[in-house]
Amino acid sequence: MELFIGFLKNTGYYLADMRYVLMICVGILFCFLATAKKYEPLLLLPIGFGIIVGNIPFFKGFGLGIYENNSVLHYLYFGVTSGLYPSIVFLGLGAMTDFSSMLARPKLMLLGAAAQMGIYFTLLSALALGFAPKEAASVAIIGGADGPTSIFLTAKLAPHLIGPIAIAAYSYMALIPIIQPPIMRLLTTREERLIRMPDTDRPITRKELLCFPILGVILCCFLAPASIPLLGPFFFGNFMKESRVVDRLAKTASTSIIDTATIFLGFTVGASTQADVFLTGKSVGIFLLGSVAFSIATASGVIFAKIMNVFMKEKINPLLGAAGVSAVPGSAREVHLVGLKEDPNNYLLMHAMACNASGVIGSAICAGILWSFMMR
Amino acid sequence: MVGLQAISAHNGWAMAITGSIIVMGGLSVLAFIISQLHKMIGLFEKKKKEAPHFSKPVADIDVLNDPAATARMYQPLTADLGDSFLLADLYRIFEREQLPHPHLTISALREAKHLQSLGDGLFSWKKDSDKQ
Numbered sequence: 309m310e311l312f313i314g315f316l317k318n319t320g321y322y323l324a325d326m327r328y329v330l331m332i333c334v335g336i337l338f339c340f341l342a343t344a345k346k347y348e349p350l351l352l353l354p355i356g357f358g359i360i361v362g363n364i365p366f367f368k369g370f371g372l373g374i375y376e377n378n379s380v381l382h383y384l385y386f387g388v389t390s391g392l393y394p395s396i397v398f399l400g401l402g403a404m405t406d407f408s409s410m411l412a413r414p415k416l417m418l419l420g421a422a423a424q425m426g427i428y429f430t431l432l433s434a435l436a437l438g439f440a441p442k443e444a445a446s447v448a449i450i451g452g453a454d455g456p457t458s459i460f461l462t463a464k465l466a467p468h469l470i471g472p473i474a475i476a477a478y479s480y481m482a483l484i485p486i487i488q489p490p491i492m493r494l495l496t497t498r499e500e501r502l503i504r505m506p507d508t509d510r511p512i513t514r515k516e517l518l519c520f521p522i523l524g525v526i527l528c529c530f531l532a533p534a535s536i537p538l539l540g541p542f543f544f545g546n547f548m549k550e551s552r553v554v555d556r557l558a559k560t561a562s563t564s565i566i567d568t569a570t571i572f573l574g575f576t577v578g579a580s581t582q583a584d585v586f587l588t589g590k591s592v593g594i595f596l597l598g599s600v601a602f603s604i605a606t607a608s609g610v611i612f613a614k615i616m617n618v619f620m621k622e623k624i625n626p627l628l629g630a631a632g633v634s635a636v637p638g639s640a641r642e643v644h645l646v647g648l649k650e651d652p653n654n655y656l657l658m659h660a661m662a663c664n665a666s667g668v669i670g671s672a673i674c675a676g677i678l679w680s681f682m683m684r
Numbered sequence: 685m686v687g688l689q690a691i692s693a694h695n696g697w698a699m700a701i702t703g704s705i706i707v708m709g710g711l712s713v714l715a716f717i718i719s720q721l722h723k724m725i726g727l728f729e730k731k732k733k734e735a736p737h738f739s740k741p742v743a744d745i746d747v748l749n750d751p752a753a754t755a756r757m758y759q760p761l762t763a764d765l766g767d768s769f770l771l772a773d774l775y776r777i778f779e780r781e782q783l784p785h786p787h788l789t790i791s792a793l794r795e796a797k798h799l800q801s802l803g804d805g806l807f808s809w810k811k812d813s814d815k816q
Contacts, residue, residue, distance in 0.1 A: 414719040421711035428700035435696040438686040444694075515725050516718075523717060531710045670711055677703045 323365035327583035335359030335578065341482065348482035348638065351455065354571055355478055358578020374579045385576045388470060391463045393573040394456035395537045400566020401456075401636070401668065402545025403558045407520055408512040410662040415616075416628060420666025422612030423632025424674050426451030426605025431678070434597055439590075442466050445678040447594050450477045451601030452671030453484075453633035459577065460538060461675040465682055471580040472591035476598035478577075484638040487599070488606050488630050492646050495610045496626050500617075501650040503625040505659045514550070521547040528673055534683075535676025542672065606630045606639075609663070624659075631660035634667035751796035754789060759809050768806040771799075 316322055338356025342349040362381075366372045374381040387393040410417060427448045434444035446462040446469055458477040462470050480487060493501075525543035529536050548558040580586075609629030617623045631643045640660035647656040685693055761777050762769060771790055778786035793799045799807045 411718055411721070414715040417711050417715035417718075418708075421708045424707050425704060428704050431703075432691050432696050432700050435691045435694050436687050438690060441694045441696075444696075510722070513722065513725070515729075516721050519721060519725065520718060523721070524714065527714050527717065528710065531706065666711060666715075669714075670707055673707050673710055674703065677706055678699075681699050681703070 318367045320365045323367070325365075325583075327587050328363045328365050331363040331581060331583045331586065332360050334581075335363065338578075347485075348478070350570060351478045351574055352482050354574025355475065355578040358575040359475075359581050360578075361575075362579030362582050373582060374576065375582065375585065381576065381579055384572055385580060387569070387572055388459060388474075388576050388580070389463050389467055391460045391537055393569045394460035394463075395541050396569035397456040397566055397573065398538045398672070399541035399545040400561050400563075400569065402521070402542040402547075403549045403562035404566070405542075405546055405549075405636075405665055405668070406661075407546065407665055408517060409658045410665045411512045411516055411520060412510060413659060413662050415620075416624070416659060416662040417666035418616065419609050419613055419629045419632040419663040420634075420668075420670045421632070422629065423605045423609035423663075423667055424452060424670045425608035425612075426601045426603070426633075427671070427674050427678075429604045429608075430597055430601035433600060437593060437597070439593070440466075442682050443469060443590075445682055446473055447597050448601060449473075449671070449675055449678065450480065450594075450598040451605040451633075452667070452674055453477070453481055453602055453605060453635040453639065454668065454671045455481060456573070457538060457634070457671050457675045459573070461679060464679055468585075469590070469594065471577065471582075471586050472594045473598075474577040475581060476595050478574075479595075480598055480602040481635045481638060484635055484642050487602060488639060488642050489646050491603055491606045492610060492627050492630050492643070495607060495614075498650060500614070500626050501647060502654065503623050504651075504654050505625055505628075505656060506622070517550040518547070521550065524669065528669060532673045532676030532680065534679040535672045538672040538675065539669065542668070602633070605633045609633065625654075625656060628656060628659055628663050631663040632667045632670070634664065634671040636664045636668060637661065639667075640664040749792075751792050751798050755793055755796075755798035755809065758783070758789075758793075762809070768802050768808045770805055771807055774799075774807070 335356045335358070338352045338359060340356075341347040342352035342356060362374055368376070371377065371379045372381075373379060374385050376382060387396075430451045431444050431448035434447045435441065439447060442465040446458070446466040449458045449461045450473060452458065455474065455477045459470060459474050462473045466473075521543035525539060528539050545558070545561050548554050548561060551558075606629075609632035610626050611629070612632075613624055613626035613629035617626065625647065627643045627647055631640045633639050640657060640663070643660040643663075644655070644657040647654045691697060758778070761781060762774060765773055765777075774790060775786050778789065783789065790799065794807075798810045800810055802808055
């Protein structure tokens with residue numbers, strides 16, 4: 309009987325409290341959103357299930373939890389804390405990205421830069437709210453709307469915040485259809501939303517596609533060497549794709565490798581939200597600031613597009629500014645849909661992808677800049 | 685410490701302004717460079733060497749059954765390879781020029797002795813092939 313009671317005391321049912329139950333409910337909600345609503349299922353499903361697994365209470369000291377040395381989850385989590393998974397994800401992302409729309413319309417790259425202003429606004433807000441500088445920089449990068457970049461920078465600057473920041477970043481990426489359209493409509497007139505973009509400026513040659521990753525990695529990484537772990541693999545993946553001589557490698561990077569990294573990244577980030585570590589006042593602050601960061605990033609892109617229109621003969625549709633955040637391809641798709649609602653024949657997708665691709669580069673550069681600022 | 689005081693104490697204003705300028709400047713430079721990329725490529729692109737002009741039409745020759753005509757027609761293509769060459773190089777040229785049945789053509793030329801082995805894997809065109 310004593311043995312049985314001892315066993316019962318070690319079960320999750322006995323050890324659970326409301327915090328764990330709450331987090332498990334959040335995990336179930338994520339799984340629901342991923343499966344039933346199809347909101348970013350590739351991210352939310354592994355994260356959601358990871359949250360459920362990570363919040364099953366257990367007897368401390370058995371090497372079971374993600375924060376306990378020598379546990380399996382701890383080893384898998386090493387890919388997050390070391391910044392390994394984000395680099396691998398960027399490799400696959402590069403192998404999947406087609407830069408031809410961006411190369412055809414280089415001016416749209418500026419919108420990708422403008423949308424990064426949300427990061428710096430949030431940096432100031434987080435500092436004002438009392439976050440330490442390294443924590444503030446990690447929170448601010450949520451404004452880039454790039455999960456792997458957020459995780460990478462947080463792993464380097466404030467590893468104890470990886471859980472809430474990753475969850476916030478991915479949640480807002482999943483909530484793009486809810487967050488971005490009202491901001492886009494609020495900041496633009498109907499006439500602006502109806503602006504049509506020319507089909508393409510000029511055809512892109514293979515040589516340009518080949519030169520771009522080399523030029524890109526040199527220019528960006530010389531500017532912000534701390535972004536090498538992200539942009540190095542990113543442009544390498546793209547070069548493999550465009551070279552067309554290592555199709556097998558490019559295909560593997562854009563399928564098996566990125567998929568494997570995404571599974572482990574999502575699952576371990578989810579599992580890192582252990583209630584006793586995750587449910588703090590700081591996490592709430594991070595969530596609030598994350599939404600501010602994401603909203604400001606969207607608004608910055610749209611407003612910058614409107615400013616560009618003041619100086620340009622050929623007007624650009626300011627909705628494209630919202631695709632300057634690096635949530636690929638979610639925000640580009642949303643811009644396209646908002647444009648279609650106003651004019652069913654206005655196809656903005658390829659233009660929005662140009663902004664989106666530049667946003668990925670921009671947010672990685674910002675991560676590098678913030679990291680180098682904090683190293684001083 | 686909170687509020688504006690915290691921002692100033694942690695050098696927040698400078699970080700935000702400098703960071704914004706760097707990312708905007710960096711992407712602007714990249715945008716400018718890629719807008720000029722096609723011009724740069726045009727400048728640096730070597731003029732394609734005037735390869736011995738091959739004025740087909742290949743379809744008019746029976747490449748497999750008339751090796752003498754085939755040899756005459758294809759010989760100028762290998763001028764860059766020198767007097768002796770590897771069959772692999774010959775094959776590559778035939779492929780580059782999109783000639784029909786490169787492998788079978790080479791076999792036919794060898795069987796008809798228009799391609800003569802020099803040993804060590806090297807071959808040369810039969811010297812009097814032009815006269816045939």
